[in-house]
Amino acid sequence: MNPNIVETLNVAREVAWLPWAVQYFFLIGLSYGAYLLSLPGIVFRRPGWAGISRLALLGALVCGLAAPVALLADLHQPGRFWHFYAYFTPSSWMSWGAFFIPVYLGGLLIYAWLAFRPELARHAASGGKLGGLAGVLAYGGHDSRGALKAAALLTFVGAGLVALYTGAEVAVVQARPLWNTPLLPLQFFVTAFAGAVGLALLFNRFGLRDAAASRRMAGVLAASQVAALAVGALCLALGVSGISPVHVQALAEVGPSANWQLSAVWAVAATVLTLVLAWKAPGSGLLIGLLALHSAWMMRWSIFIGGQEVPKTGAGYYSYALPLGPEGLLGIVGTAGLWVFLFVLITTLLPLDRLAAGTPDKAAA
């Protein structure tokens, strides 16, 4: 800060991407991360992964269905969402995103349905809650491997495109040096995947409490934290060394701020703590799960809300206070409420215990 210049009059621009946007990026990231975690058990049938992957697929579904609602709510004209399809604009990543989301979600719904069909049939046969509905949805309850793999592939393409666009959309904004780095999409991806592992850990904790699955996921989570630290260190090194001008600018934007310094220390400490716990105490599924989710959310909050607190022309920083209405806290709580509703709805048909069990026999036991 230059103490020779004091801004006496200027406009403080309010944040234009609201907490809804944070919720969207958080949930869609968790969704595609959890989808990836569903592959080893469901598609590749790796031993020991069946329960993990089915819990992850549940997470992908719940988060994936809640995310677009948050995205719509962030539009100031949500009723005009169809304009995205009527006026395609190839120069805009957001415009592409409007087409990538349905590819991903469409694929995910088909994939999840094919994966859970036998489970739905079992639920109906065992006379579970809403068994009739489960029976209808099961539609015979066949296990169609070929179709499942095809749907998983379609979802994989969609997930890749969603991960690409959500990262690129933010990273291309030259006007915000904090966002304008090529590593940002990678940071989104790594933290999203780690958060998804955290979510699956929580599901496991509140389901069967399968200790072996918990340890397995702790290993994956530890690896993801190493990756997160590595990417973070690379960003910092590029900024400090001056090798990459965009990273130098990004660092210069927030480096002098005490708030940002605290956030950075907090983020690194949380990541290191998650890593150490996942490595040394892999049984602490609840704690490391919550920590991973917290880091994924906080990273997005800092980037989006914190990033918009940096004036583009004015001096210093704007100060954001979370409003309590739909443009603030209510948006966060509302999204969480929708998430809970979807979770309850889906787990009524597909009980957590049944999903967490590696095999149908284990669930019966």
Add this chain to the structure above:
Amino acid sequence: MKKAFQIPDPAARAVSAPPAPASPSRRNFLRGVPVLTAAAAIAPTPAIASTGRQQWAMLIDVRKCIGCQACTVSCIQENAVPEGSFRTVVSTYSVKLTDSAQPAGTYVLPRLCNHCDNPPCIPVCPVSATYKREDGIVAVDGDRCVGCAYCVQACPYDARFINHETNKADKCTFCAHRVDAGLLPACVETCVGGARIFGDINDPEGELARRLKEAQPQLKVLKPELETAPRVFYIGLDERFTGKVEGQGTLWKPRSLPHA
């Protein structure tokens, strides 16, 4: 001087556009420039359109700005800008002086949409709601805008915002509705010091082109390194204020309407 803000050479333009109405800068020309003689002021300037299409631009002579915010207020009045939002404002800074007996001086910097020739806000719009008019004005199609605020993020000049009364992207339009009617933008009309000069950059006889040409060596634009090619030019722009200002931020924040 960077290429990004070179004034286009009117002679290089194709002579194809239909005749255009006289430049609104005439009024400014008549009204606010005391150095001109009356004879010069009333001298006709024929064949304005013979040099090509109109391209509106603004020159801000910071030396003449007194920071009165008449432009800010007239813009709000003219364009019904909601409370707490601004299409133009005069950023005001207190700057420590080293070469004077006074401890500090005031620096003022009128800001508005730069109507860039290479506008970063346009390619990001997911529905092509924002566009550049033939005459260079960057505008928003309010019937198409979805209010996603991507353009707000992409503008390096913090010139865009979401209007909480319309829930659409909002910005300075160079008062296109006035300009189309042959009037000056409200901020130019009310500028007390005559610091804002508006006109057709392609009209070599016009006030704007003439003043731009005269001031060429000292012309500056904001954030030239981004190569947005702004159509708002400055005379007397201090180097320390061309980008994000390094200084102590203001604590003042306008009260904005609670938005739905």
